[in-house]
Amino acid sequence: MKEKLYGKTLSQLRAVVSDRGQAPFVASQLADWIYKKSATDFDSMANISRTFRAVLAEDFDIAGEAPAKESVSADGTKKYLFPTLAKRFVEAAYIPEEDRATLCLSTQVGCRMGCLFCMTGKQGFQGHLSAEEILNQYRSLPEREKITNIVYMGMGEPLDNLEAVLASLEVLTAEWGYGMSPRRLTVSTIGIVPGLRQFLERSECRLAVSLHSPFDEERRSLMPVQNVYPISEVLALLREADIEKSRRVSFEYILFGGLNDDRRHARELIRILSGLRCRVNLIRFHPIPDTPLLSSTEEATVEFERTLKEAGLMATIRKSRGQDIQAACGLLSTKALVRKTDEDY
Numbered sequence: 001m002k003e004k005l006y007g008k009t010l011s012q013l014r015a016v017v018s019d020r021g022q023a024p025f026v027a028s029q030l031a032d033w034i035y036k037k038s039a040t041d042f043d044s045m046a047n048i049s050r051t052f053r054a055v056l057a058e059d060f061d062i063a064g065e066a067p068a069k070e071s072v073s074a075d076g077t078k079k080y081l082f083p084t085l086a087k088r089f090v091e092a093a094y095i096p097e098e099d100r101a102t103l104c105l106s107t108q109v110g111c112r113m114g115c116l117f118c119m120t121g122k123q124g125f126q127g128h129l130s131a132e133e134i135l136n137q138y139r140s141l142p143e144r145e146k147i148t149n150i151v152y153m154g155m156g157e158p159l160d161n162l163e164a165v166l167a168s169l170e171v172l173t174a175e176w177g178y179g180m181s182p183r184r185l186t187v188s189t190i191g192i193v194p195g196l197r198q199f200l201e202r203s204e205c206r207l208a209v210s211l212h213s214p215f216d217e218e219r220r221s222l223m224p225v226q227n228v229y230p231i232s233e234v235l236a237l238l239r240e241a242d243i244e245k246s247r248r249v250s251f252e253y254i255l256f257g258g259l260n261d262d263r264r265h266a267r268e269l270i271r272i273l274s275g276l277r278c279r280v281n282l283i284r285f286h287p288i289p290d291t292p293l294l295s296s297t298e299e300a301t302v303e304f305e306r307t308l309k310e311a312g313l314m315a316t317i318r319k320s321r322g323q324d325i326q327a328a329c330g331l332l333s334t335k336a337l338v339r340k341t342d343e344d345y
Contacts, residue, residue: 004033005060006139007132007169009178020055031176034062034253038139041052064140077322080141081334084133088126089334090155092137095321100148105137106332107165108156113190114224117212119288119326119333120155129156131167138172140145150180153208154187155332159195169203182206190225191234191344200241208250208281209234213260214268239276250279254329255304256298257285262300266307279314283329286320309342 008016013027029048033039040063042053069081078094090106111118112125137154137290138144150172152158158165165187171177172185182204189196190210199207207241211231213219220226238249251273255261282305285295296304301317308315318329326332 002061003059004085004132004310005030005056005064006064007130007135007167009131009170010174012167016060022052026052028176029061029124034289035092035171035177037320040064047119058150060142065136066140067196068144071324073156073325075321078143079322079325079332080137082133082137082140084129086127088151089131090133090137091334092141092282093322093332094141094147096143096146101143101146102149102151103138103141103147104151104154104332105134106154106156107134107158107161109334111156112185113157113192115190115210116222117256117285117293118293119331120197122290123333128161128164131164134164134168135211136173138178138324147163149184149186151186151188151208153186153329155334157190157192158187158193159189159199162195162198165229166199169205186250190223191229191231192225192300193233193237196234196237200237200243204247206247206250208252209238211251211269212254214265214272218260235272235276248277248279250281252283254280254283254285255301257294257296257300259293261296261304263303263307266304270308270311270313279316280308282315284318284319284320286323286331288331
């Protein structure tokens with residue numbers, strides 16, 4: 001199987017052309033064709049010598065992988081199933097709104113973090129995606145030209161696949177790549193501290209931290225990562241980091257009925273986030289099989305938001321999208337789809 005040229009950064013493309021005796025500027029030409037002009041074959045690269053195009057074609061492939069399956073929600077959300085090189089699958093969600101269109105993409109096949117509320121974690125960890133496979137969810141999306149924002153909130157823990165994620169962010173934001181503003185891209189994490197430190201140093205994209213409980217023992221029961229990287233350590237790192245206005249941190253907080261949705265939790269959340277410029281996104285829980293967790297009532301959800309706002313925290317109840325096609329927060333998982341789709345693929 002040929003190596004994928006798509007997904008490589010400019011420095012990686014320079015290494016490719018240098019190893020084959022070409023001048024460094026050829027790498028910039030390649031990047032222009034691949035990312036700016038969306039070339040899917042080498043024959044169209046008119047300003048690159050025919051001889052070198054033939055050399056590249058022998059070793060590399062730049063074609064994309066189209067979605068293998070599409071599901072459409074009543075609210076307009078679409079979920080796409082993408083094949084990977086290892087003949088596995090990942091899901092990406094396209095979420096249109098009046099003034100924007102967001103792509104929620106995946107970074108791993110499955111996940112090894114084991115969060116109690118997440119369908120992806122239920123299927124276990126099957127592998128990392130390459131930068132090419134992460135980016136393919138964007139370039140092969142039928143609605144790609146409408147995308148205004150990208151969130152790394154699909155299958156997998158982005159900072160558990162750090163190098164591929166950072167490479168994909170570089171391609172998306174660099175002038176030689178897709179040229180998107182870093183403020184339009186958000187990476188979500190449960191708080192892997194070494195990866196978080198690297199992300200803050202090497203990327204200008206926005207950050208979302210999954211919190212879900214302000215109390216250590218309770219968070220530990222929901223998210224095993226708390227045993228290794230407690231939320232106090234994550235918050236300490238964020239306070240130390242030089243986060244500019246455009247890098248405001250958001251915290252994801254799923255409300256579970258009778259567990260983390262009362263005034264005591266709201267007050268403790270206010271306390272631990274005190275002095276940190278941030279937003280809290282309150283998320284409705286969508287029940288999944290084999291979990292004791294329940295959805296919070298609408299009254300409790302609204303009251304929780306009110307308590308945070310009265311204390312001066314920016315808080316928003318996030319709209320649920322795509323629930324009828326299993327595309328809402330925490331529901332992405334290919335386990336039930338792989339067997340049938342693999343037979344057809």
